[in-house]
Amino acid sequence: MTDDLGVIEEERLERQTDEGAQELRSRRELVLTGAPWPEGDVEVAETMVVNMGPQHPSTHGVLRVMMELEGEVVLRAKPVIGYLHTGMEKTGEELTYVQGATNVTRMDYASCLSNELVYSLAVEHLCGVELPPRATWARMMLVELQRMASHLLFQATNGMDIGAVSMMLYGWREREEVLRLLERITGLRMNHNFIRPGGIAADLPDGWQDATLEVCEKVERGVREYDELLSENPIWVERTVGVGVITTAEALALGVSGPILRSTGYPWDLRRTQPYLAYDEVDFDVIYTTNGDCYDRYRIRLAEILESIRIVRQCVERMPDGDYRTQDKKITPPPRARIDESMEALIHHFKLFTEGFGVPPGETYVAIESPRGEIGCYLVADGGPRPVRMHIRGPSFYNLQAMETMMRGHLVADAVAVISSVDPIMGEVDR
Amino acid sequence: MTDPAAPEVRETVHETGGSPAPPDDEVAAALADRFTGAVVTRSHGQTVVWVDRARLAEVARHLRDTEQFTTCVDVCAVDHLLDAARAVPAGVGPERFEVVANFLSHPRNRRIRVIVQVPEADPVVPSLTGTFPGVAFAEREVFDLFGIRFDGHPDLTRILMPDDWEGHPLRKDAPPARIPVTFKAAGGPR
Numbered sequence: 359m360t361d362d363l364g365v366i367e368e369e370r371l372e373r374q375t376d377e378g379a380q381e382l383r384s385r386r387e388l389v390l391t392g393a394p395w396p397e398g399d400v401e402v403a404e405t406m407v408v409n410m411g412p413q414h415p416s417t418h419g420v421l422r423v424m425m426e427l428e429g430e431v432v433l434r435a436k437p438v439i440g441y442l443h444t445g446m447e448k449t450g451e452e453l454t455y456v457q458g459a460t461n462v463t464r465m466d467y468a469s470c471l472s473n474e475l476v477y478s479l480a481v482e483h484l485c486g487v488e489l490p491p492r493a494t495w496a497r498m499m500l501v502e503l504q505r506m507a508s509h510l511l512f513q514a515t516n517g518m519d520i521g522a523v524s525m526m527l528y529g530w531r532e533r534e535e536v537l538r539l540l541e542r543i544t545g546l547r548m549n550h551n552f553i554r555p556g557g558i559a560a561d562l563p564d565g566w567q568d569a570t571l572e573v574c575e576k577v578e579r580g581v582r583e584y585d586e587l588l589s590e591n592p593i594w595v596e597r598t599v600g601v602g603v604i605t606t607a608e609a610l611a612l613g614v615s616g617p618i619l620r621s622t623g624y625p626w627d628l629r630r631t632q633p634y635l636a637y638d639e640v641d642f643d644v645i646y647t648t649n650g651d652c653y654d655r656y657r658i659r660l661a662e663i664l665e666s667i668r669i670v671r672q673c674v675e676r677m678p679d680g681d682y683r684t685q686d687k688k689i690t691p692p693p694r695a696r697i698d699e700s701m702e703a704l705i706h707h708f709k710l711f712t713e714g715f716g717v718p719p720g721e722t723y724v725a726i727e728s729p730r731g732e733i734g735c736y737l738v739a740d741g742g743p744r745p746v747r748m749h750i751r752g753p754s755f756y757n758l759q760a761m762e763t764m765m766r767g768h769l770v771a772d773a774v775a776v777i778s779s780v781d782p783i784m785g786e787v788d789r
Numbered sequence: 790m791t792d793p794a795a796p797e798v799r800e801t802v803h804e805t806g807g808s809p810a811p812p813d814d815e816v817a818a819a820l821a822d823r824f825t826g827a828v829v830t831r832s833h834g835q836t837v838v839w840v841d842r843a844r845l846a847e848v849a850r851h852l853r854d855t856e857q858f859t860t861c862v863d864v865c866a867v868d869h870l871l872d873a874a875r876a877v878p879a880g881v882g883p884e885r886f887e888v889v890a891n892f893l894s895h896p897r898n899r900r901i902r903v904i905v906q907v908p909e910a911d912p913v914v915p916s917l918t919g920t921f922p923g924v925a926f927a928e929r930e931v932f933d934l935f936g937i938r939f940d941g942h943p944d945l946t947r948i949l950m951p952d953d954w955e956g957h958p959l960r961k962d963a964p965p966a967r968i969p970v971t972f973k974a975a976g977g978p979r
Contacts, residue, residue, distance in 0.1 A: 626895055788949055
């Protein structure tokens with residue numbers, strides 16, 4: 359046994375490129391300057407380059423922005439990322455399709471279920487699995503609950519960044535209600551690993567309808583409060599209206615999606631334009647505005663919480679009965695009770711959790727609307743139980759590029775509002 | 790689907806193996822007309838066009854200017870070192886790397902995928918940043934993690950890994966957990 363392992367190790371080493379070992383340089387040589395500026399003409403008398411982050415409280419984790427300032431005006435801004443890079447796409451190639459959801463859920467940690475969903479949809483697309491309706495509807499409800507939580511998180515941090523600190527507490531309060539519900543359903547507050555290839559991990563718990571409706575009511579009340587607190591607040595309006603403007607053409611060219619694209623007057627929402635799950639069967643509105651500034655992005659996310667509540671209520675009302683995962687035995691593990699009485703079930707269980715299931719060769723790109731925009735999964739399979747390539751197209755990764763467009767010509771204080779209104783989740787940016 | 794006796798619905802036919810594009814895909818047909826050597830296939834219902842890597846930027850420009858593809862949603866790469874004998878459509882010479890660009894047309898509400906083969910010996914691809922500035926980050930990521938260079942990219946530097954990193958971690962011959970640890974007591978790679 360040990361010999362076998364030794365052979366694998368040697369093979370691996372032989373496959374290394376001629377670039378040799380990865381030796382870290384001495385600390386003195388560690389580059390602290392980041393990459394050079396992109397080309398561009400800036401003709402001003404005297405400018406100053408200021409680093410914001412990666413430890414700045416308004417940079418949502420570990421985003422670093424290099425800003426070239428003239429006085430207090432931002433001339434150029436360059437996001438520097440990678441501080442949270444943990445090689446999750448590499449890890450995804452090492453894990454079986456059964457284990458994969460555990461990995462992707464940690465990317466966009468504020469909307470974990472979207473990641474799991476896009477990954478599962480990609481795997482199911484390659485396998486050609488059809489889901490029972492209950493799995494589809496439960497997924498839709500969970501993802502919408504998560505969208506509420508994610509947008510509530512945005513309301514909290516956006517308020518905090520712009521200076522409405524009480525907003526932070528209110529946003530967190532309502533978000534916690536949603537997370538508590540998700541904990542009741544999935545077992546965990548975050549990183550649920552609940553949506554898996556083939557369906558969802560478990561059936562919805564007893565009494566989930568009442569709990570869900572109660573949360574919806576609480577959140578709805580909260581959203582009305584925020585609206586009253588902020589939407590016509592003169593300080594809030596002063597800080598956000600006309601700040602960080604981006605046009606539709608710029609947004610499309612930069613690959614921006616989600617609420618930022620919709621704030622420019624372009625009602626593009628994959629839930630409506632390229633429906634997945636059962637979004638073509640529920641009633642909801644695509645929210646969009648036309649100014650493309652920070653205020654509009656705040657308003658859109660606020661209104662989208664209400665739309666999500668609408669969808670969740672329809673899900674509660676119309677949740678179909680039946681299986682919560684596909685009965686394809688090659689993908690779904692057998693129920694625990696079957697293992698004791700059926701040899702075949704035992705074998706299936708063992709094989710699923712040791713070597714996983716094979717996915718027919720092929721490649722696919724599946725995209726869904728996460729709270730931040732289009733999240734896509736490009737999956738290449740070779741027939742084995744592990745993907746050849748698992749790539750996640752994170753919406754924040756692309757949205758971040760629009761930051762410079764939005765910031766240019768604004769004050770440093772507005773730069774904070776812009777970063778906040780992009781709502782980047784660095785786990786997804788750096789993966 | 791709940792009937793245990795029902796046959797499995799899993800797909801066993803590999804669709805990328807050269808099945809022709811459906812006749813109604815006029816975008817792919819126009820691409821194949823204009824760019825000789827372009828091969829059009831369907832992969833699980835999605836249109837895929839395989840083109841020569843030297844013409845990738847031209848194809849992107851054509852898609853944007855003629856076919857209303859407003860956004861390049863994603864650029865990524867695949868390393869096929871360990872499955873070199875994979876099935877590729879007839880007319881495409883498989884190489885170690887593939888660079889994959891996914892385009893989305895908002896006005897027409899459709900997607901198309903363009904794949905180019907990139908040899909290991911000369912990993913260079915024309916950059917799409919001239920047509921779609923939004924892929925700048927994505928191309929930097931591919932450069933960083935695969936070592937594929939993008940000709941014409943304004944700022945082709947590492948984006949996720951440290952600037953002084955050596956090697957390209959998403960290549961299949963870059964094994965995970967093989968970096969020297971800086972702690973004295975650690976004693977070599979884990």
